[in-house]
Amino acid sequence: MPLPLYLLAVAVFAMGTSEFMLAGLLPGIATDLDVTVGTAGVLTSAFAIGMIVGAPLVAALARNWPRRSSLLGFILAFAAAHAVGAITTSFPVLFTTRVVAALANAGFLAVALTAAATLVSPDKKGRALAVLLSGTTIATIAGVPGGSVLGTLLGWRATFWAVAALCLPAALGILKGIPAGRVKEQATDGPALRAELAQLVRRRLILVMLLGALVNAATFAGFTFLAPVVTDTAGLSELWISVALVLFGFGSFAGVTVAGRLSDQHPGSVIAVGGPLLLIGWLALAVLADRPVALLALVFVQGALSFALGSTLITRVLYEAAGAPTMAGSYATAALNVGAAVGPLIAATTLSTGVGNLGPLWSSGFLVAVALLIALPLRTVIAAGRSTEVLQ
Known part of the structure; x- marks a missing residue:
């Protein structure tokens, strides 16, 4: 894999840390800015919504810009938003910086996903995507726990x-590692924006975007509310929350790495095997959550299966959106973040029911089951590999 891919992954690591870090910082932010924890939690929603709206919008605006300039601009805007957030004493200003950061993150990821696919040969898109997404998985292993510890010792700022x-070395890497010229698909004789948007009416593209959103919704439904399962249901101390998150992160890294070597040539096999196992895993986790050893083992397994299946489906989005070379990354980003926004909302509605803390885990199983019911009758379509045949 080319060096620029790893430089992009460093930036994705910083952005992934930012996206997930608020879970451990909300109490400190609420106290410092004199708002409730519930109000502070709106910062998470602001980021997710900014990602959903920002991915296609910013990608459309930047579609004819040189990739290096776009990526550099987005990473510097992301860094500036965090610098302003670190010094503000106003909650509305902090809220605004989260929206700006989300827009920059969405734009960066949309361009980076497309750029990653063009840095390698056409049959290695899955492996390129695995390298890029490893930044997110490493963020869950090291960045988020590290950010939580830093916030505890020195404050959320x-x-x-x-x-x-973290954005500065990534920016330098982009400046040195990404070619400055305009690539073929960015040129003025490339597809018009209307033609790229028209790809969204293709049923095969809609299918893989929907499946990617459902699997990611399941992932975030269970992951977001994992802490009370660890402490209340399993009866472990708060220290074990970080252990569980790290195990999930290691699992996600393993899943992305393995799937990256299979998703280009054998996407149908990954989905056919990984989908049912992911469903069984969520159900087993809901049933065995009161047993600490089983809980921690299954957290690792679910991290691996969730990211293996999710990354494979997002790779399929890039293949199916080949007719939208500058917008394909934004379609993948939007699908991921629709799931990230919807999953926790569905899971939250179950917390006040009779299943309590286990509700989000049952929700994850339900979302995967829905994805499988949609996917299995159309498995030959999903398993079309690198075929460009359109499902009419």
Whole structure:
């Protein structure tokens, strides 16, 4: 894999840390800015919504810009948003910085996903995507727990400064590693924006975007509310929350790595095997959550299966959106973040029911079951590999 891919992954690591880090920082933010924890939680929603709206919007605006300039601009805007957030004493200003950061993140990821696919040969898109998404998985292993510890020791503002600082070497890497010229698909004789948007009426593209959103919704439904399962249901101390998150992160890294070597040539096999196992895993986790050893083992397994299946489906989005070379990454980003926004909302509605803390885990199983019911009758379509045949 070319060096620029790893440089892009460093930036994705910083952005992934920012996206997930608020879970451990909300109490400190609420106290410092004199708002309730519930109000502070709106910062998470602001980021997710900014990602959903920002991915196609910013990608459309930047579609004819040189990739290096676009990526550099987005990473510097992301760093600036965190620097402003680190010094503000106003909650509305902090809210605004989260929206700006989300827009920059969405634009960066949309361009980076497309750029990653063009840095390798056409039959290695899955492996390229695995390298890029490893930045997110490593963020869950090291960035988020590290940010939580830093926030505990030095305050939440220190974590914001750390994320801003992480962007600087990534920006330098982009400046040195990404070609400055305009690539073929960015040229003025490439597809018009209307033609790229028209790809969204293709049923095969809609199918893989829907499946990717459902699997990611399941992932975030269970992941977001994992802490009370660890402490209340399993009866472990708060220290074990970080252990569980790290195990999930290691699992996600393993899943992305393995799937990256299979998703180009054998996407149908990954989905046919990984989908049912993912469903069984969520159900087993809901049943065995009161047993600490089983809980921690299954957290690792679910991280691996969730990211293996999710990354495979997002790779399929890039293949199926080949007719939209500058917008394909934004379609993948939007699908991921629709799931990230919807999953926790569905899971939250189950917390007040009779199943309590286990509700989000049952929700994850339900979302995967829906995805399988949609996918299995159309498995030959999904398994079409690199075929460009259109499902009419």
